[in-house]
Amino acid sequence: MASNTNESDIIKLGTYVVIQRQNYTKLHKFNNVSSCASLGREQVELAKIDQCKYFTTFKMIPKGKGKQRLYTLEATDDVSPSIKDALNIQESGADNRNIVDDGRSQKLSTEEITALRETTKSSADIVETLVMNSSTFNSKTEYSQEKYLKKKEKKYFEFLTIRKPTIRLIADIMYRQDASKVLGLRSDTLSQLLSYANVNSLGNHLLYESGTGGLLPAAVLNLIGSGTNGYLVHAHPGNTAQKQGLLAMNYPDEQLNRCISVNIYSVLRDFYQEKNVTFTNNVKRLLPRREITDSEVVVDEVCVSDLNQRKRKLSETEDIPSEKISRMSEMSDDEKRENELELENKQDKPPQHWMIENERACKILKGKVDSLIIAVKEHPMSIFKALLPFIKDSRPFVIYGQYQEPLQECYVNMRKMHNVTGLKMTSSWMRGYQVLTNRTHPDVMMAANSGFLLTGWIVQS
Template sequence: MEENTIKVGNYVIIQRQNYTKLQKMKENCTVTLGKDVIDIDAVLGHRYDETFRMVLKSGTKRTYMLEEVSQLTLTNNTQVEESGIDNRDIIDDGKSQTLSKSEIENLRDRALSSGDIVQKLVENSRTFNSKTEYSQEKYLKKKEKKYFEYIQVRKPSIRLLAQMFYRQDPNKTLGIRLDDLSQLLTYANVHSDGHYLLYDSGTSGLVAASILNSIGHDTRGHLVHMHPGNECQKSALQAMHFPDEQQRRCINVNLYSVLRCYHQNDIPELTTETDTAKRKQTEEDTQQRKKPTWQYENERACRILREQVDGLIIVAKEHPVNVTKELIAFLKGDRCVVVFSLVREPLQDLYFHLKERTDFVSINLSSNFMRSYQVLPERTHPEVSMNFGGYILTAYKLIKLTC
């Protein structure tokens, strides 16, 4: 029950129809949706996925508080008397609506439902009945979306985060769509007891959160999350609010720092059991060594790299050849390397590089474009706004046989 209760410090996804926004809960918390400012303190102590109604604060404009509703009932009571044949005679001069802006704002101030406001707009429109049936339907949907007064507070999940990041700005996740993400996890065969190596240079922590979510918390698996900067991107990792035990299974290290540590062999010998038992050390030992956190993380990562990993995933802004050449040495035989890129040409260079090697087979470069369709009565067509997604290269490493 406590896990499903919204508390201060938790991340929530505020959803208003198809619009979603990630928000960290705190005292006196407000969120801005379009031009509306919403005080969301009322959701604290409630369970996720509950629905709230936006109620205008007295003496304010477009500032709302929330009240819980037990059941959401949406009824479209807009009366459409007639429709036109075409829109050729309709002139968009901004004078078709007889209600002024202040009168429309007064409708919202009176706390009318979105259906009632849309009905008033239709009744006072000079051109609505002249529009075609299709144009009328678009108009009604647009206005209902604008004046929709309900929001839902949802618990972050990998699917919701992937869709939200991609809708807001695909560049935040290097163009990874939900179908691309699922293929990365499938090709790398991510499971609970595996050790995985990820190089990520800009997906807001989405790929790392997805892998850690698949590993779980009551397992033996680990994720070595390499990144190029001093700090990794971890918006998605924070939003998922993983348990402490699960978070400790993600080892965040700088690429160059951990490789330097590995090749210098400056790693204390510790057993895997000692490393995974929440790093139980005495205070005397800690004070004696006085090593910074990043150095401990490097040592943990190097111990896993010595044993080699069960899957290698690379999602990089940089050209992937040099990064891949450096990291495939840590991949076990009979395991897969998966590389994602928004453009094809860098992966073509990597494809030919792996072809020249003798330790990789089944090298494949593909783009499984997922086309979304809009299905409506008597018409079906692709979505108007679609992005192409990216390309994925996969290759399997051969097992070295010793005589």
């Protein structure tokens, strides 16, 4: 390994990688050398990628025979050219009117094709054999032939590349797998959101999101960077934050520590208690409870109880077995003293992780933040009002939602506020194009709009 190679460019155990096979990409955690990745029906052993550089290309080598398609990997610099160029096809038909799809155009049987895959090393050789045994291929038009070859190349392509995770790759993968799990947030809308919020490494930023799979905090933390002065307060409604996207970026500990994940109810309670302000029902009303989903857990009553109740001395019955309580009256003075010492030791336990994170977040909120980002399933107006006091003057805010009606209501309500200006509501709509010779046109299948953005600025009222 070269001495000038950056350690972050080396594939290591416990890190996430992006496996790319042609245009297909998949996010995978490389847990151990014996792990396998599923690519459709194929199972690929990943032992050979350990300690290799990212963007290394590997060839899939068949391992064993049978119905289970198991492959091992071998690093290579020799990638086969496109099958169309390799076959050098000259003959094509004028139209497809005489072609009948009766399932008998291919002379090879399923068993013969399976055997061909096990004995032939090159995908170009497999496709060439299929073309030679097709009775209708030469009658197809040039466009139909190219479509056929691309379909077969995709099926039998034997090369894959291990890529380093990036925000764009993770956003595209998560959106393609299930757009609802990232609130329909597409990569182009994500880039606009970050730009409107002016996320940078010099300031502190406040994010409240409820269901983006860790994509939004990962994107914000990516712009904050490592070894900077910026921090991210990541507020969420559940007991634990969703961090799949955040962990998938393989951030170093120093950078990951700049993301302070806190429960929004809990951190606001602590903030107002530290300022000797009563945490009234008004704040609780501004932050309504949410329904339980598969990926989130609603905060229980402990999260909205007084912090001092957690710090008080344990009662005589706490953490004591019931059978021990029943014989309390029968204990001697020495036994009672031992129980008292046991309880005193329990109250000296170190603070829990969420307490430490709340304290860190409160310190940042006291000095106020440089931007506010909200991405929620529920109506965002109450959340915005609760977090508005923590934004500095002349700083931007961005609210993202999948549907326009809640944001329209926010727009109308904010127009009446004296400390909000520059309101603008936008919608992203991206169209993909098929770019081919003499047949460039929009994609037949493409995603609809990717939500709506409500942006504005906070000013001194």
